[in-house]
Amino acid sequence: xxxxxxxxxxxxxxxxxxxxxxxxxxxxxxxxxxxxxxxxxxxxxxxxxxxxxxxxxxxxxxxxxxxxxxxxxxxxxxxxxxxxxxxxxxxxxxxxxxxxxxxxxxxxxxxxxxxxxxxxxxxxxxxxxxxxxxxxxxxxxxxxxxxxxxxxxxxxxxxxxxxxxxxxxxxxxxxxxxxxxxxxxxxxxxxxxxxxxxxxxxxxxxxxxxxxxxxxxxxxxxxxxxxxxxxxxxxxxxxxxxxxxxxxxxxxxxxxxxxxxxxxxxxxxxxxxxxxxxxxxxxxxxxxxxxxxxxxxxxxxxxxxxxxxxxxxxxxxxxxxxxxxxxxxxxxxxxxxxxxxxxxxxxxxxxxxxxxxxxxxxxxxxxxxxxxxxxxxxxxxxxxxxxxxxxxxxxxxxxxxxxxxxxxxxxxxxxxxxxxxxxxxxxxxxxxx
Amino acid sequence: xxxxxxxxxxxxxxxxxxxxxxxxxxxxxxxxxxxxxxxxxxxxxxxxxxxxxxxxxxxxxxxxxxxxxxxxxxxxxxxxxxxxxxxxxxxxxxxxxxxxxxxxxxxxxxxxxxxxxxxxxxxxxxxxxxxxxxxxxxxxxxxxxxxxxxxxxxxxxxxxxxxxxxxxxxxxxxxxxxxxxxxxxxxxxxxxxxxxxxxxxxxxxxxxxxxxxxxxxxxxxxxxxxxxxxxxxxxxxxxxxxxxxxxxxxxxxxxxxxxxxxxxxxxxxxxxxxxxxxxxxxxxxxxxxxxxxxxxxxxxxxxxxxxxxxxxxxxxxxxxxxxxxxxxxxxxxxxxxxxxxxxxxxxxxxxxxxxxxxxxxxxxxxxxxxxxxxxxxxxxxxxxxxxxxxxxxxxxxxxxxxxxxxxxxxxxxxxxxxxxxxxxxxxxxxxxx
Numbered sequence: 115x116x117x118x119x120x121x122x123x124x125x126x127x128x129x130x131x132x133x134x135x136x137x138x139x140x141x142x143x144x145x146x147x148x149x150x151x152x153x154x155x156x157x158x159x160x161x162x163x164x165x166x167x168x169x170x171x172x173x174x175x176x177x178x179x180x181x182x183x184x185x186x187x188x189x190x191x192x193x194x195x196x197x198x199x200x201x202x203x204x205x206x207x208x209x210x211x212x213x214x215x216x217x218x219x220x221x222x223x224x225x226x227x228x229x230x231x232x233x234x235x236x237x238x239x240x241x242x243x244x245x246x247x248x249x250x251x252x253x254x255x256x257x258x259x260x261x262x263x264x265x266x267x268x269x270x271x272x273x274x275x276x277x278x279x280x281x282x283x284x285x286x287x288x289x290x291x292x293x294x295x296x297x298x299x300x301x302x303x304x305x306x307x308x309x310x311x312x313x314x315x316x317x318x319x320x321x322x323x324x325x326x327x328x329x330x331x332x333x334x335x336x337x338x339x340x341x342x343x344x345x346x347x348x349x350x351x352x353x354x355x356x357x358x359x360x361x362x363x364x365x366x367x368x369x370x371x372x373x374x375x376x377x378x379x380x381x382x383x384x385x386x387x388x389x390x391x392x393x394x395x396x397x398x399x400x401x402x403x404x405x406x407x408x409x410x411x412x413x414x415x416x417x418x419x420x421x422x423x424x425x426x427x428x429x430x431x432x433x434x435x436x437x438x439x440x441x442x443x444x445x446x447x448x449x450x451x452x453x454x455x456x457x458x459x460x461x462x463x464x465x466x467x468x469x470x471x472x473x474x475x476x477x478x479x480x481x482x483x484x485x486x487x488x489x490x491x492x493x494x495x496x497x498x499x500x501x502x503x504x505x506x507x508x509x510x511x512x513x514x515x516x517x518x519x520x521x522x523x524x525x526x527x528x529x530x531x532x533x534x535x536x537x538x539x540x541x542x543x544x545x546x547x
Numbered sequence: 548x549x550x551x552x553x554x555x556x557x558x559x560x561x562x563x564x565x566x567x568x569x570x571x572x573x574x575x576x577x578x579x580x581x582x583x584x585x586x587x588x589x590x591x592x593x594x595x596x597x598x599x600x601x602x603x604x605x606x607x608x609x610x611x612x613x614x615x616x617x618x619x620x621x622x623x624x625x626x627x628x629x630x631x632x633x634x635x636x637x638x639x640x641x642x643x644x645x646x647x648x649x650x651x652x653x654x655x656x657x658x659x660x661x662x663x664x665x666x667x668x669x670x671x672x673x674x675x676x677x678x679x680x681x682x683x684x685x686x687x688x689x690x691x692x693x694x695x696x697x698x699x700x701x702x703x704x705x706x707x708x709x710x711x712x713x714x715x716x717x718x719x720x721x722x723x724x725x726x727x728x729x730x731x732x733x734x735x736x737x738x739x740x741x742x743x744x745x746x747x748x749x750x751x752x753x754x755x756x757x758x759x760x761x762x763x764x765x766x767x768x769x770x771x772x773x774x775x776x777x778x779x780x781x782x783x784x785x786x787x788x789x790x791x792x793x794x795x796x797x798x799x800x801x802x803x804x805x806x807x808x809x810x811x812x813x814x815x816x817x818x819x820x821x822x823x824x825x826x827x828x829x830x831x832x833x834x835x836x837x838x839x840x841x842x843x844x845x846x847x848x849x850x851x852x853x854x855x856x857x858x859x860x861x862x863x864x865x866x867x868x869x870x871x872x873x874x875x876x877x878x879x880x881x882x883x884x885x886x887x888x889x890x891x892x893x894x895x896x897x898x899x900x901x902x903x904x905x906x907x908x909x910x911x912x913x914x915x916x917x918x919x920x921x922x923x924x925x926x927x928x929x930x931x932x933x934x935x936x937x938x939x940x941x942x943x944x945x946x947x948x949x950x951x952x953x954x955x956x957x958x959x960x961x962x963x964x965x966x967x968x969x970x971x972x973x974x975x976x977x978x979x980x
Binding site: 117121122124125126128129131132133134135136137138139140144145146147148149150155168170171175176178180181184185188189190191192193194195196197198199200202203206207210218219220221224225226227228231232234235256257258259260262267270271272273390391394395396397398399409410412413414415416417418419420421422423424425427428 | 550554555557558559561562564565566567568569570571572573577578579580581582583588601603604608609611613614617618621622623624625626627628629630631632633635636639640643651652653654657658659660661664665667668689690691692693695700703704705706823824827828829830831832842843845846847848849850851852853854855856857858860861
């Protein structure tokens with residue numbers, strides 16, 4: 115569609131008039147972005163921005179292979195799963211090739227939200243129980259069931275509150291939580307919090323349907339739970355009859371560099387794996403993978419159908435994304451450039467007192483900003499994010515107090531971009547003194 | 548992607564191995580369909596089928612303008628609503644141009660399911676109440692909240708059962724329901740069933756958040772509620788403090804011929820309108836439209852964000868679909884060809900005893916098949932559907948007893964196709980004697 119650089123004001127007015135007030139725009143003076151290429155975005159005047167924020171365009175903005183697949187398939191047809199199409203099975207086989215053998219069945223839906231909703235239905239159908247255990251500050255989507263298991267949503271002022279079939283455990287944050295990195299037994303201690311949660315669900319006669327967690331909690335603050343945490347949790351949940359759901363929306367598909375999925379780092383095998391955001395590179399797509407046994411429990415007489423889920427184009431795009439990650443060695447690039455970023459951020463931690471913690475893996479990185487007393491420096495975080503934008507670098511922020519810089523660019527990012535991020539961030543942090 | 552006509556067996560085996568058993572394929576010997584054009588689909592051998600079933604490819608399968616828009620936009624970028632883009636406001640303005648002035652705010656999500664979930668949140672946020680009233684046999688989606696208001700799902704064996712904050716009323720089916728067409732007061736009588744539902748919600752202290760219904764219930768059996776029904780219901784719901792939600796997923800965007808939305812026929816103004824299926828012509832897209840007041844109630848401190856909802860490509864495709872309906876006069880075509888179909892079906896009703904009722908409007912049509920005693924002829928319906936497929940015509944079936952033939956083709960269907968449907972159906976019904 116055609117537009118002129120001077121349309122921005124009109125677009126902003128239309129936005130204010132016709133969009134919900136709680137659909138937020140990034141930055142007080144919002145950006146209008148009209149072009150993308152790899153990890154770069156371009157505004158209405160053609161000015162480039164380094165996109166170190168958006169994990170959805172996993173293989174890069176405007177990837178020509180995604181464009182070509184869509185252009186090809188939409189010439190042919192785009193229909194649903196009521197009929198056979200080779201693209202459906204080809205995508206399922208590609209997804210399953212990335213997972214251990216125990217995973218045999220795929221469900222295709224239109225978002226991570228829908229996939230987490232389905233995970234909840236599968237867990238409850240398989241166990242006959244209702245109760246769910248989930249870490250605090252988690253986020254799994256924006257619909258009724260997804261919100262019920264998302265403390266990030268239900269626990270906010272104005273939120274719907276905690277359902278009595280949901281039990282929260284502390285997020286396994288070993289920088290700021292109850293057990294810190296100096297405690298070698300912290301993984302077990304965090305995991306032990308699941309015990310009273312299970313007891314409570316049993317006392318309320320909900321039983322334990324399962325446990326759901328972002329493998330590395332993202333809105334919770336780019337947290338890497340200590341190794342051993344999930345193994346201990348899964349053991350307890352399974353002993354109570356529940357199933358273990360790994361929400362890999364933020365961590366899956368090679369972003370972590372060393373691991374294709376976050377659960378590999380935790381050395382566990384979930385029963386249900388949920389994928390979203392990156393798997394369509396922007397195309398609305400969510401995927402759930404599970405075992406034959408759980409799929410059979412769900413096949414209880416109620417049909418499951420998603421109008422667009424598993425549509426021809428969605429399947430072709432999903433498969434192409436996974437294939438591009440392979441062909442372009444993007445997992446390895448995440449490891450290399452992510453490592454450079456992590457090293458650079460560590461030097462900033464040593465240099466700037468307001469950097470309390472640097473954590474992450476591959477291109478899933480967090481920088482926790484603190485005040486001199488160690489408390490959360492929300493205002494510094496906002497300042498840094500806005501100053502980075504002045505330098506045309508887009509990054510995000512997360513955490514219960516919104517004091518953690520979030521860096522999770524498309525996997526195409528290169529060494530020189532990492533160098534620029536570090537250099538600019540160093541300069542901006544220097545402005546704070 | 549490349550495939551050979553002989554791949555079908557392999558695809559079927561992959562489907563059985565890697566898809567949930569409750570994701571159903573149409574027909575005992577399923578079809579593999581690999582090409583589409585307007586209202587035609589083509590199987591792996593190139594054999595054509597008339598698609599009189601699928602209401603998702605609203606402007607026709609493989610429409611070149613949809614293909615062109617996707618091909619163009621994916622070269623540029625496909626990002627989210629955290630940044631401004633002219634396509635977002637252009638789509639919102641196009642949607643709102645089709646609606647009365649009271650509707651000012653759009654929400655873009657990825658499916659009708661997600662849009663109905665959001666409608667529920669908006670109704671509950673606006674009223675501070677929880678209770679919902681909805682007709683029996685309704686269907687609004689496949690997630691927790693959507694299922695809770697979908698009797699078609701929660702009331703089946705194996706279903707989750709009825710939530711205590713949901714009250715069902717009888718579907719306003721004046722062919723088979725409590726009040727028939729010979730009763731001039733049937734609209735009011737059906738609507739009066741809302742009174743005890745409201746009382747019950749108040750007694751349980753849930754209050755009345757709202758009423759949701761497919762304007763013309765589709766899975767309930769292609770029902771056209773008697774004129775005046777919704778006006779009477781809306782009056783009662785509003786008097787009780789609730790908001791009125793019109794699910795126009797099946798009926799919106801010109802399919803009805805005389806009306807762009809079903810609520811126009813009912814001469815009411817809903818407070819929330821939900822659109823899905825056809826609005827992306829197969830692209831995952833759901834839209835909710837509401838008033839400024841309701842949008843403001845929802846803006847209560849909790850951010851609403853959908854990763855893919857309102858993405859650049861989704862907005863461009865949605866706008867293009869609406870524009871094609873206008874440019875190609877498809878609403879008028881639905882009226883003309885739908886009228887021919889309805890007339891032809893009425894002649895079959897007069898000729899074949901097993902046709903109990905023919906109903907519908909535009910290209911939203913139902914043919915209720917009955918046994919000699921007037922009861923639901925499920926087995927005849929299955930027979931007819933399969934025989935139609937032998938003649939390479941795809942139609943569906945619906946209704947609580949699955950005895951209603953459902954005809955709702957893409958809006959591109961032509962007079963000669965309607966003639967063929969009538970001719971073939973006449974022949975097949977003749978086989979039953």
